[in-house]
Amino acid sequence: MNNNIHNETDVLLDEHQIAELTGFSxxxxxxxxxxxxxIPFIKIGSSVRYRMADYRAFIEQSRVDTARDGELYDSGKGAA
Structure with missing residues (x-):
């Protein structure tokens, strides 16, 4: 097993990278x-890091579902 291969969940991002991904200041x-x-963060000494998995979970939790009556909303259709 190669220990140099990391799962995406292991990737740590700094605040500048998270700011770029989210558009947050x-x-x-x-x-x-x-x-x-x-977004949950990790404090390592004076450094702050964010796990990629936590970033993705935060984005998914922030998602607003626009489904209507169990179907995906299609802006091309008029209201029923």
Whole structure:
């Protein structure tokens, strides 16, 4: 087994990378950490890291489902 191969869930991102992925400002990320909300993070000494898996879970949890009556919404159709 090759120990150099990491699962995506093992990937750690810094706040600049998360800011780029989310479009959030660094100040928003820092404020979220202070308030203990938003994307879970890991503190290693003075460094802050985010797991890719936590970022993806946060995005999925933030998803707003626009399904109507069990079907995906199609903006090309008029309301029934």
């Amino acid at each position: 660094l100040s928003r990320l820092r404020n979220d950490r202070y308030l203990k909300q938003g």
